[in-house]
Amino acid sequence: MKQTSVVDDVTRAAVELFASQGYANTSVQQVVEAAGVTKGALYHYFQSKDDLLFGIYERLLSLQTERLTAIVARGEPTAETLRAVCVDVIETSVDFLLEGTVFFRSAHMLSAPRQQEVTRRRRAYHDTFAGIVERGQAEGLYRTDIPVAVLVAHFFSDVHYLSHWYKPEGPEDKTVLAHQLTDLFLVSIAASSASALASAAGSTASAEG
Template identity: 70%
Template sequence: MRQSHVVDDVTNAAVELFATQGYAKTSVQQIVTAAGVTKGAMYHYFTSKDDLLFGIYDQLLTMQKAHLDALIAEGQERGDDVDAVLRAVCVDVVETSIDRMREGTVFFQSAHMLSDERQREVVRRRRDYHDTFAGLVERGRAEGRYRTDVPAAVIVAHFFSDVHYLSQWYSPSGPESKQLVAAQLTDLFLAGLRP
């Protein structure tokens, strides 16, 4: 079995089990049984259950930050205005959050169970993402496009509270596509930024 298959199979099994029954109630044996691998194979790639939980966050955070950086760079290359860039970023984070809703569920249910060092790393990386996002808001403010009467931190928290709440009400099998929901949430957010 190739490395990527073991890592992917173990990660996918862990995401499903952590999301449905919780991190604390999921044993390593349940994970390897669901993944169809041995404990030895899992421990070859993950040193512990904590390592596996962090790996789920690492994949999600790395992917979303790479998307954010790429969208900003592409917007700069094209000379897009801040509205176009912020719109693309908002749509992307909603769509990728819907695509990885199970990982998001695990993230918000279990992040507090990581080791202290890894919790600090997750916080640092989320803050880095939010700071880059806030930089777009500040750019729009400097250009006179966005309101200045609400602190940027509140604006960023407002948008991401909608994103973090998706798993509580959105169903991929429901009537709204992820593209429609992403466009609607983005439109509402950007409308609220107008002076």
Template identity: 90%
Template sequence: MKQTSVVDDVTRAAVELFASQGYANTSVQQVVEAAGVTKGALYHYFQSKDDLLFGIYERLLSLQTEHLTAIVERGAPTAETLRAVCVDVVETSVDHLLEGTVFFRSAHMLSAPRQQEVTQRRRAYHDTFAGLIEAGQAEGLYRTDVPVAVLVAHFFSDLHYLSHWYKPEGPEDKTVLANQLTDLFLVSISAASAGSAAPVRPHAAAAVEG
């Protein structure tokens, strides 16, 4: 059996089991039985159930990071780049809705080293995203009265709870949804939306994790 097949089969089985009965209630034995592989095959690619949960999210995050890098490297104007990134992260989150759902429900059960690794990986993505907003601020496109960290959190908070309110079989597909959320976000951070709000003290941003 090919490596990609084993990894894909195990990951798919784990996602379905974690989603249906919970991470804590799923055993490695159940995963291997559902995947149709041996424990030895699973442990060849995943050191533990903890490693498996991390791998589920790591694959999605790696995909989104690759897309982010490719979009940024196109060298398009800032507004166009940020819009493309926003649309992409929503669409890929919908494409992997179950994986994201499983992870955000169970991330607190990861070992401390894995939680730290996830935080570092997510922060790297968020830093690039924040950099686009900062570039837009320098160009006079986006508001500066709210800390960038808050603007970033505002966008990604919708994605973290996507499974609570979005149904792929509903009337609006992922592209429509991606453009709707992106439009709402970009309007909310536009320089014109700042109005007469009082400037926020620079150190206030420290209270929000990037």
């Protein structure tokens, strides 16, 4: 059996079992039986169940990081770069919706070293994302009245909650959804949005005065 086949089979079985009955309630034996492999084969690629849970999320995180790097490397204007990154994050999150659901539900059960590794890699991704927003702020594209960290958290909070409400079999496919959420985010951080809010606030104050 090829390496990719074993890893894919084990990962798929683990995701389905973790999603249906919970990480804590799933044994390694159940995973190998569902995957149709031996424990020896599983432990050849995953040192523990903890390693398996980390691997489920690591595949998504690695993919998104590779795609982020490729998008930034194209050297397109800031607005186009940020839009492309946002759309990609949402589309890949939908593609790995079940994996993301399992991970965010069970991440607190990871060992301390694994949690630290996830935090480090997610921070690196978010820092690159924040850097694009900061560049746009310097160019006058995006609002500066709200900290960049808040703007970034605003976007990723929508992404992390996708599994709570989005259904792939629903009326809107991932591409439509990705552009809708991206449009909402970009409009909310546009410099013009801050100006409009300031103007509205000024008008209200004048009327009340």
